[in-house]
Amino acid sequence: MPYRVLFVCMGNICRSPIAEAVARTLAQQQGLGRALDFDSAGTHGHYHAGEAPDPRARRVAARRGYDLSRLRARAVIDADFERFDRILVMDESNLAALRRQCPAANRGKLGLFLNYATGLGISEVPDPYYGAESGFERVIDLCELAVRGLLADLAGRRDGC
Secondary structure (H helix, E strand, O other): OOOOEEEEEEOOOHHHHHHHHHHHHHHOOOOOOOOOOEEEOOOHHHOOOOOOOOHHHHHHHHHHOOOOOOOOOOOOOOOHHHHHHHHEEOOOOHHHHHHHHHOHHHHHHHHHHHHOOOOOOOOOOOOOOOHHHHHHHHHHHHHHHHHHHHHHHHHHHHHOO
16 A cells, blocks of 8 residues: 655645645656655635646646646545545644644644755745745745655655565
């Protein structure tokens, strides 16, 4: 069974779908595609349920070699807390929302995504929704760093087993 990781932001149209696409692409490039499964959702994903990611996210991601075209927004559901091995959140406010929703037995699965990008001096992926495309570029930069750290961590766990 693959190790399953869920990325979460607020609406599931900017940060978390970018993180999902970056993770899927980099895992494939490292030959980990079959061992890992990625998805994304939003704490307020019901606002955008079924929608494609933000057009700016799709444009910027495509320029960087990431395909968001098949992704559609969805809300975090209770079954996600059982289904996923790790649930990585883009910021503290969405982490707090998940802590309220998550059963106590599964709270250890929750964490901030940027914890995998050491040395940045920040712990949150900024929400680019109300800004320019440069904000989406910054999100991709941060996601690439964090995904590389995540994949190194997961590969280390796999080798150690």
